[in-house]
Amino acid sequence: MRVSGRGSDAFAGPVLVSLLCALLPGCVCYNTSAQIDPLVYEEQLLWVSGGQGHVDTYRIPVLTFTPKGSLLAFAEGRKSSSSDIGAKFLAMRRSTDKGLSTFKRYSPAKGRLVVCGHGTIEGDGVFCILSDDHGKSWRNGAALKSIPYNQKKSAQDFNPDECQGHARKESRSKELYFDSALVDPVVAAGALQKNGILYFTNPSNDRNRVNLTLRWSLTDGSSWEKNAVQIWAGPSGYSCMSSLDTGSVEDRKFVFVLYEKGHKDYYETISFVKIHLYGGR
Numbered sequence: 368m369r370v371s372g373r374g375s376d377a378f379a380g381p382v383l384v385s386l387l388c389a390l391l392p393g394c395v396c397y398n399t400s401a402q403i404d405p406l407v408y409e410e411q412l413l414w415v416s417g418g419q420g421h422v423d424t425y426r427i428p429v430l431t432f433t434p435k436g437s438l439l440a441f442a443e444g445r446k447s448s449s450s451d452i453g454a455k456f457l458a459m460r461r462s463t464d465k466g467l468s469t470f471k472r473y474s475p476a477k478g479r480l481v482v483c484g485h486g487t488i489e490g491d492g493v494f495c496i497l498s499d500d501h502g503k504s505w506r507n508g509a510a511l512k513s514i515p516y517n518q519k520k521s522a523q524d525f526n527p528d529e530c531q532g533h534a535r536k537e538s539r540s541k542e543l544y545f546d547s548a549l550v551d552p553v554v555a556a557g558a559l560q561k562n563g564i565l566y567f568t569n570p571s572n573d574r575n576r577v578n579l580t581l582r583w584s585l586t587d588g589s590s591w592e593k594n595a596v597q598i599w600a601g602p603s604g605y606s607c608m609s610s611l612d613t614g615s616v617e618d619r620k621f622v623f624v625l626y627e628k629g630h631k632d633y634y635e636t637i638s639f640v641k642i643h644l645y646g647g648r
């Protein structure tokens with residue numbers, strides 16, 4: 368049976384969870400914010416810069432999902448240098464088993480030209496046009512809207528170029544302000560709202576892109592829990608978070624982070640991390 372009333376939902380949820388917790392000692396109830404105890408569960412490198420496939424640098428990770436529960440990871444393959452300017456292609460890998468086994472590689476459409484730019488009159492984001500006839504004709508490709516999604520941009524809206532990340536706080540109705548708890552070297556960060564909790568990843572250092580850290584907030588970003596989790600101490604840059612919600616209990620336990628990771632420089636690899644939100648229990 369589905370309860371459709373929003374009000375009764377909001378009431379029944381926590382009561383039911385507390386009741387189950389009381390009745391079943393030792394059971395883990397997956398919606399008690401106090402139990403959030405993120406654990407790096409597994410990690411795999413999806414792209415390694417230099418050499419392989421004659422790509423100088425992989426950068427700019429983006430992680431998203433499909434309605435059927437596949438995870439899609441994207442990165443820019445920068446052909447001849449790590450610079451923002453120059454020939455590049457979009458690399459994609461897909462996992463149909465919640466990131467358990469290796470992500471499958473996908474070849475980009477051969478000969479296709481892809482040109483992407485930022486923003487239109489309707490709103491900000493990234494928009495691409497495609498040509499399969501060497502530039503004779505073009506058509507609209509995908510659009511990745513930025514915050515606020517699918518709404519007309521207003522003057523105070525923050526516009527992250529990559530991912531849905533927003534280092535520091537973004538809010539439409541309130542004034543923008545700097546959150547001093549979110550130490551940041553100026554970078555594209557990751558953010559994700561899941562089951563009433565806001566998660567945030569960035570290199571938590573005020574000068575250098577190092578120390579990729581996961582934080583979480585039980586108050587929609589007004590305050591952050593003290594016990595942050597370090598994902599990688601070394602060089603780390605942009606990050607992007609995602610999670611699945613196909614209705615399974617498993618999906619409630621995990622979030623996924625795709626981030627730039629290195630030993631000497633943060634753009635050496637792009638790594639995928641599966642994080643168990645309840646300490647692996």
Ligand SMILES: *[C@@H]1O[C@H](CO)[C@@H](O)[C@H](O)[C@H]1NC(C)=O
Nearest residue numbers: 377380381398400562563564
């Ligand atoms: C989980 O808890 C949060 C915070 O109390 C609440 O907002 C959310 O609706 C709950 N989710 C479910 C599915 O009960």
Ligand SMILES: *[C@@H]1O[C@H](CO)[C@@H](O)[C@H](O)[C@H]1NC(C)=O
Nearest residue numbers: 550571572573577578580595
């Ligand atoms: C890493 O981040 C944590 C959490 O913000 C902080 O306590 C620690 O000092 C940071 N370390 C470095 C080397 O930046």
